[in-house]
Amino acid sequence: MAAPIIEIESISKSFGAFQVLDQLSMQVMPGEKLALIGPSGSGKTTILRILMTLERIDGGHIRIEGEELYHMSKNGGLAPADEKHLTKMRQKIGMVFQLFNLFPHMSVLDNVTLAPILTKGVSRADARKRAMELLDMVGMSAKADAMPSQLSGGQKQRVAIARALALSPKIMLFDEVTSALDPELVEEVLNVMRKLAAETDMTMLLVTHEMGFAHDFADRVLFFDRGRIVEEGKPDDIFRHPKQERTQTFLRKIIAAGHRV
């Protein structure tokens, strides 16, 4: 069996006195599509933000392709990672945010080409060519010269996906990428994600409240509550035959709130 691409080993995270993650461990295999579901405040976003190095952990270990994320070997021991190490590790990971976080002062095309030019030394011409391919893939090539303020939410999110893909990360993190969108715009973004899942072997971690989508998209579903994995399994098992009472309660509430499963 292949080695996991992400190994999370008893990590803990608190914000002040509030413990969000408590000794959490999990593994993700290369190419796996993982859906993280659970009630609000259960720590799903926090996990993705920790993997993207937007939050630090209080304890534990994370390994990406066998290499420590927050530690580096030094004089035979482990030292806290410095900026250089983090920069190296971040090359493997990309993230798409709930609120897109596009750069508002740059055109769509510049949003996508900025990082490859600056961080990978790609020539402007090559960056543009690749950006146009990616924008084409997400159905946004016609808007390459538009400014973000001229786009709908769904269009912005598709550009944000292309922007993250431009760095060719091995792991992509999606944090509720459709929850800020008007209902009629959700599907165009989900279609892009389906295409990604079908056409690439990227490892994808997805936090979502779209249970129907999670069911179709994921190889494995993790149900979180209060910073712990309460239940995990194949989408059919989790959504059709949840074993834990907390999972059942959560899914009932979600369905009552009008989400499809």
Next chain:
Amino acid sequence: MPPRSARSHFPQHGTKPFMIDWSGYLSLILQGAVVTVQLTVMGSILALIVAFIAGLGRISRFAILRWLATAYIEFFRGTSIFVQLFFAYFVLPFMGISLTPLQAGVLALGLNVGAYAAEVVRGAILSVGREQYEACTALNLSRWQCMRKVILPQALLVMLPTFGNNAIELLKATSVVSLISLADMTFQANIVRSQTGSTLIPFATILFLYFVFALLISFGVRALERHMARGLDGVRT
């Protein structure tokens, strides 16, 4: 120096025994206006440079830079521009640094207004949302790349209107240089007053000119703002 007993085509009323040739005096005031414009432009450039250095210093990761920037800002905001100018012109020579009146004026004005503008730089940078920094991290940009390509271009738009005000403050403050005998517009108006005995005409003239210069700054800044804000609604609040 203008002629003391010039002829004018227009007879003067009242007690004046002779007529005044105002065109000579006007050219005197315009010479002063050139000096005022020089001071304003060069002072603003210096202010802009130190504002960015000190503004970025204020939010630096390094305590020593933060401390130095704070010390500079508090010192120049907390002391009078008169004293700063006198220091630059009369005290620095004792330390082996002799400045021309123009250099001393530019230095004092630039450092003084730069201290105020540094706080504008800092505030504008902090006004850019955290999510923009997080996008930088997710795209693996370095701190400096993020600052240069993402944060500063957005912050600049926030700074610009206040920079316009700072430049106008600097313009108005230029008149202090007449105290070190630099022949700016105010200095020349005083000469004209003492030579002609008329207060109204020279001072009304420079009042008008200061106002025109301030308007030019306002218009310039607003045009720049419009130019930079193309397609960018939603950034400014």
